[in-house]
Amino acid sequence: MAYVIPIACFEARRNDIPLDTRKSMHLKCNTCIFNISDQSFVKYYGINKATFKSVLKAVKPYLRASPISHPIQLAIVLRYLVTGCIELAVAHDYRAKIDSDTLGKILNTFIPVLDGILCQDAISIQMSKHQMLTSSINFLKKYELPRVVACLFGTHVQIKKPLKNCSAFLNKKGFYSLNVMLVCNDNMEIIANDATFPGSCRDSAIWKISRARELLSVTLNGHFILADSNYAQESFVLTPYKSAKVGTYQHTFNAKHTRARIVFERTIGVLKSRFLCLQRCLRYEPSFCCMIVNVCCALHNLRRAPNVTINDDIEFEGDDNGQRDRDEIAQSL
Known part of the structure; x- marks a missing residue:
């Protein structure tokens, strides 16, 4: 009882x-x-x-x-x-x-x-010789651009108005964001990312001081990454010609360059459609939002290439900001 x-x-x-x-x-x-x-x-x-x-x-x-x-x-x-x-x-x-x-x-x-x-x-900027060869062959077959192994681009991820330094996060489109730098290969795998910069920062400024730029400048060994006109032409970065006239080799190069950049457009499209949190407003402090972006990029890579491990260092010697290389490529098209 x-x-x-x-x-x-x-x-x-x-x-x-x-x-x-x-x-x-x-x-x-x-x-x-x-x-x-x-x-x-x-x-x-x-x-x-x-x-x-x-x-x-x-x-x-x-x-x-x-x-x-x-x-x-x-x-x-x-x-x-x-x-x-x-x-x-x-x-x-x-x-x-x-x-x-x-x-x-x-x-x-x-x-x-x-x-x-x-x-x-899951995110490694080191590219082996085999990976660079494979990527360059794919870019050549699909877009007729030789020695290209990756694409550089930036995208904005909206966040709530930060409590501190809110003006720095207000981008030119009028909302608060992180300006995320991304580098992807031909398979749309993200090999480098940086989500630590506020939305008011320019793409070129982020790239100029990035660790990815420092590493790629000495490891690409005569290969290139593509970038749009927001970036400066460099010894290992191919950007479009400015004011290229129709019928010239510069115009032909720009047309193929534009076609090839669909790789990074697809990459950011797949990333943001797979993880819709990146399309909505992240209602957390910027540092936590940065971690969310990083995790989404890592999960994106795990789904595309779950078993990739890379560790191979290569040396590179550059010249004249790549102007001669770009001209040679453009004239050969």
Whole structure:
């Protein structure tokens, strides 16, 4: 009889809990997110099941025990990155019903860990001789431009108005943003990125002081990267001719240059369509938004080339800012 009253009280309290809430509590602990088709999994979380398990294994040592299982937490983070919508896509998700505060805590835990672990392994600016050869062959076959191995470009990611130095983040289009520098290869893999600069910074200014420029200037070994007219012509950077007249070799070069730049247009299109958070306004401080961009770039690479590891150094000697090389390429077209 001593146990009747406590059990009765527990049952009474349990019956006061709405059914949806009890189901939600059950889902947090027991739902297996892998009980869906492979196609649905990729659509829902942006990566396949094997990559998901690999990422989970890498981050698990850095996580604390929680009532919500680590797979569910990682799924919640990925679901946010894929949809970019907290309230509709995550907080009301039938797989793990949580409130916005809980989601915020999960993001604050996972994003820095993912940034520290994934980006180092998934984004590498080092290109082996074989990779440069493969990339240059593909650019030559598709766009008739020799010795091109990558493309350089910038894109803006909208953020909320920062509390500090807000004017620096106001871009020329009138909204607050990060100006993200990206370098991609022929396979639309991102080999370098920098999301640390505010929206008011010019593309060329970011590139001029970037670590990527410093490294590529000594490793391309006579190969080139393409960039639009926002950047300056350099010994390893090919930009369009200014005011090229129709019928000249400069005009022909510009036309092929424009066709080849579709690589970076597709890259940013795939990246932002796969992770819709980059199309919406990131409502966090700039430093945290930077980490979100980095994680999205790393996940993008994992989906395109899950097993790439690169480590090969090459030397390069440059001359006259590439003017002679550009002329030779243009005249040979």
